[in-house]
Amino acid sequence: MQLNVDNKVAVVTGGTRGLGLYCAEAFVENGIKTIFITSRKAKACEEAKKHLEDLAKKNGKSVEVVAIPADLAVEEQAQNFAKEVEKRVDKIDILVANAGATWGAPLEDHNVAAIKKVVNLNFVAVYHSIQLFTPLLEKAASVGDPSRIVIMSSIISLATNDIVGTYGYLGSKAAASHLGRNLAVQFAPRHINVNSILPGFFPTKMANGLIEVAGKGLTETNPRGRLGESEDLKAALLFLCSKQANYINGVDLSVDGGARLNLPAAHF
Numbered sequence: 001m002q003l004n005v006d007n008k009v010a011v012v013t014g015g016t017r018g019l020g021l022y023c024a025e026a027f028v029e030n031g032i033k034t035i036f037i038t039s040r041k042a043k044a045c046e047e048a049k050k051h052l053e054d055l056a057k058k059n060g061k062s063v064e065v066v067a068i069p070a071d072l073a074v075e076e077q078a079q080n081f082a083k084e085v086e087k088r089v090d091k092i093d094i095l096v097a098n099a100g101a102t103w104g105a106p107l108e109d110h111n112v113a114a115i116k117k118v119v120n121l122n123f124v125a126v127y128h129s130i131q132l133f134t135p136l137l138e139k140a141a142s143v144g145d146p147s148r149i150v151i152m153s154s155i156i157s158l159a160t161n162d163i164v165g166t167y168g169y170l171g172s173k174a175a176a177s178h179l180g181r182n183l184a185v186q187f188a189p190r191h192i193n194v195n196s197i198l199p200g201f202f203p204t205k206m207a208n209g210l211i212e213v214a215g216k217g218l219t220e221t222n223p224r225g226r227l228g229e230s231e232d233l234k235a236a237l238l239f240l241c242s243k244q245a246n247y248i249n250g251v252d253l254s255v256d257g258g259a260r261l262n263l264p265a266a267h268f
């Protein structure tokens with residue numbers, strides 16, 4: 001069975017580094033026709049675009065990569081991003097709502113502004129991206145091959161023993177996963193499948209601080225004995241976006257080696 005995203009159009013938010021860039025790479029390596037990426041920094045957008053174009057060339061693929069800077073936590077910028085996409089294509093097949101951020105501090109020092117900032121990007125902006133791109137997703141949708149929305153949640157959305165004080169992050173990820181399940185039901189008649197990926201711990205700019213604090217804790221308590229790697233995420237994403245996953249809708253797919261079953265917070 002060959003999984004691919006042949007001739008499709010995808011949007012990946014936060015596609016300039018970390019897990020979002022892995023998602024964009026997976027699409028470029030497996031048949032995407034056009035990919036839109038976005039993040040706040042123009043330079044990061046340009047660098048990621050070049051990286052993806054080089055990757056396409058290396059794999060003998062012809063891919064159009066469009067990078068548009070936008071702060072998705074700012075409503076007008078998110079709207080502008082969607083307008084820029086609409087100018088270039090009349091439909092999209094896949095939206096990966098990946099952009100996210102975190103903040104951790106003890107309750108006494110964890111002010112409301114920090115909670116609002118995290119929830120605004122990880123939940124409100126995910127909702128807004130989906131709202132903005134639904135018309136274009138609907139245009140590509142068919143019974144035989146529904147359009148796909150993939151929300152980048154986290155296994156941490158399942159955790160209740162948070163010792164690093166990431167209150168907004170945990171709550172926002174639980175909310176994002178809930179949104180995914182809710183929309184999976186609402187959008188199914190419109191032939192759009194909505195699923196969430198729940199990554200475990202992957203070394204990225206966002207996660208490296210926590211991975212450092214945890215030391216060996218995260219690998220020692222992981223049933224598979226290691227952190228996540230790019231290929232782990234790419235395989236899960238490609239499956240969820242493939243034609244073969246037509247009937248997979250409303251799932252929270254953990255990509256964590258089983259870590260969610262043995263979360264290490266209590267150990268460090």
Ligand SMILES: NC(=O)c1ccc[n+]([C@@H]2O[C@H](COP(=O)([O-])OP(=O)(O)OC[C@H]3O[C@@H](n4cnc5c(N)ncnc54)[C@H](OP(=O)(O)O)[C@@H]3O)[C@@H](O)[C@H]2O)c1
Binds near residue numbers: 017020040154199201
């Ligand atoms: N790494 C992990 O272990 C892990 C585990 C579970 C879930 N996740 C989730 O996976 C997603 C990606 O995380 P990551 O670890 O890859 O983080 P990362 O390396 O910090 O990447 C975050 C990406 O989002 C962009 N971004 C941040 N704020 C944005 C904004 N306001 N508007 C638009 N783009 C924005 C960043 O670019 P700019 O800075 O240029 O904006 C960057 O491209 C997040 O939703 C995170 O919660 C990660």
